[in-house]
Amino acid sequence: MSERFTKGMARNIYYGGSLFFILLFLGLSFDTVIALSERDNRETLTPAVAEGKAVWEENNCVGCHSIMGEGAYFAPELANVFERRGMGDEAAFKGYLHAWMNAQPTGAPGRRQMPQFNLTDEEIDALAEFLIWTSRIDDNDWPPNVEG
Structure with a gap:
């Protein structure tokens, strides 16, 4: 050479x-x-999921929360909130989400406060459908811990 x-x-x-x-x-x-x-998971995409995504975007949920690692890290990751709080039961999760959204802000001292968005029951149901659908996407076990 x-x-x-x-x-x-x-x-x-x-x-x-x-x-x-x-x-x-x-x-x-x-x-x-x-x-x-x-x-x-596109085969299970429904109009209710699309409506929930619109609620997510209109209320700028990504400004505080992350979903599948995308978004802000001020509030918890919501990609696995269905498994965390609904334990695989859609009706239980919707009930939890209704109670949680209607109880905001909690006023707990020393805790970050989520604002009250005054969502209708239909909007909360749609948001629940979106979060349930998102939790069923194969995201390589993200987030790495249970609490997001």
Whole structure:
């Protein structure tokens, strides 16, 4: 091998490396698109879930909470709130969410306070449907602890 690093060698490394990483990027992108359809729970998406997502966005819940790691970290992660508070029972979770949302703010000293959003029963039910649907997405066991 030559002891000199020529312009031709540099060009070949540049083009070869670029081609390699472009192909790697395309392969990983393709794999992600295939995997998402198996994990995202889209077949169970209902109008009530979409309405709950709209309630989530209109009230800026992501401004304090995170869901599947996305959002603010001021308040608890809500990706697994259905398992935490509803224990797999949809009716129990909806009852819990109604009681929780209507009791805000709790006024407990030394605790962060969630504002009262004055949501209707239908909006709370829709929000519950959205959180239940979200909890059933395969998110690689996120969050890493039970309490989010």
